[in-house]
Amino acid sequence: MADIILKAIEITDGKELLKMIREIGPGENGFENRYYDMPEGFFEYFKEDRIKESKGIGLNRGYVKQSYYVLYHNSKPVGLSKLRHSLTPLLFKKGGHIGYSIRPTERGKGYGNIILKETLNKAKELGIRKVLITCKEDNLYSKRIIEKNGGRIEDVVEGICRYWIKQ
Numbered sequence: 001m002a003d004i005i006l007k008a009i010e011i012t013d014g015k016e017l018l019k020m021i022r023e024i025g026p027g028e029n030g031f032e033n034r035y036y037d038m039p040e041g042f043f044e045y046f047k048e049d050r051i052k053e054s055k056g057i058g059l060n061r062g063y064v065k066q067s068y069y070v071l072y073h074n075s076k077p078v079g080l081s082k083l084r085h086s087l088t089p090l091l092f093k094k095g096g097h098i099g100y101s102i103r104p105t106e107r108g109k110g111y112g113n114i115i116l117k118e119t120l121n122k123a124k125e126l127g128i129r130k131v132l133i134t135c136k137e138d139n140l141y142s143k144r145i146i147e148k149n150g151g152r153i154e155d156v157v158e159g160i161c162r163y164w165i166k167q
Contacts, residue, residue, distance in 0.1 A: 006081070006118035009050045009068045017070060018043050020077040023103045031101045033080075056085075064088060069122065071102075071115045078106040081119040085126055094160050096132035097123060112145045120149060124167045131165045 009017070018040065027033040035046055052058050054067040064086045071079035081100035084091060091097075098119050102111045116133075123131050133151060135142040137159045147153075151163035 003074050004072065004114060006069050006071050006115065006122070008054065009047055009070060011044075011047050011051070013047060013070065015040075015043070017077050020070075020080065020103045023105065024080065024101050025104075027101065031099045033101065062088060062090075064091070067122065069115075069119060071111060071118065073106075073111070078103055078109075078111050079115045081115050083119055083122055083126075085128070087132065092132065093157065093162075094134055096134040096162070097128060098131060098133050112141065113148055116145055116149050120165060120167065129167050131167065133163045133165065134160050135163075137161055 018038075021033065021038070022036055024033050025036050027036075038046055049058075050068045053063075054065060056065040059065070064084050066085065067083045069081045069083065070077045071081070079100060079102040081098060084095070084097050087095075087097065098116065100112070100115045100119060102115065120131060133146050135146065137156055143161060146163045146165070150165045150167075152165070154162045154164055156162070
């Protein structure tokens with residue numbers, strides 16, 4: 001697939017990103033999207049806050065640095081990923097380092113594999129050599145994508161599969 005890029009959310013990102021976030025909805029299969037119903041006037045703050053969050057500025061108690069990335073194909077946003085720079089005990093159990101979602105109208109086109117592969121590269125750039133990714137036990141698509149990217153299952157706890165990827 002030509003012209004595919006994963007990049008961090010930027011202030012200059014336009015309304016097409018907002019449309020994708022809304023299309024993804026509240027999230028599913030463990031991916032949480034708290035911003036799917038944000039008012040248009042909140043969008044600029046949302047982008048600024050994601051940039052600050054990636055730098056560890058103004059984090060809520062118990063939160064860790066987290067970078068948000070957008071997967072673009074031919075300049076159209078098709079997916080969103082989150083990369084946590086470290087893990088809390090809760091994230092160690094459920095959540096892991098990486099979460100991702102592909103907008104519903106773009107699923108089944110191979111973007112899930114691409115977004116995970118590229119987000120793993122971002123983790124490597126941050127010096128994260130052992131990446132934890134979790135997914136629900138019945139999420140066969142995510143399990144396949146994680147395993148295709150080198151994920152080795154450690155265990156299943158309360159219906160959550162915990163995979164490690166060594167880089």
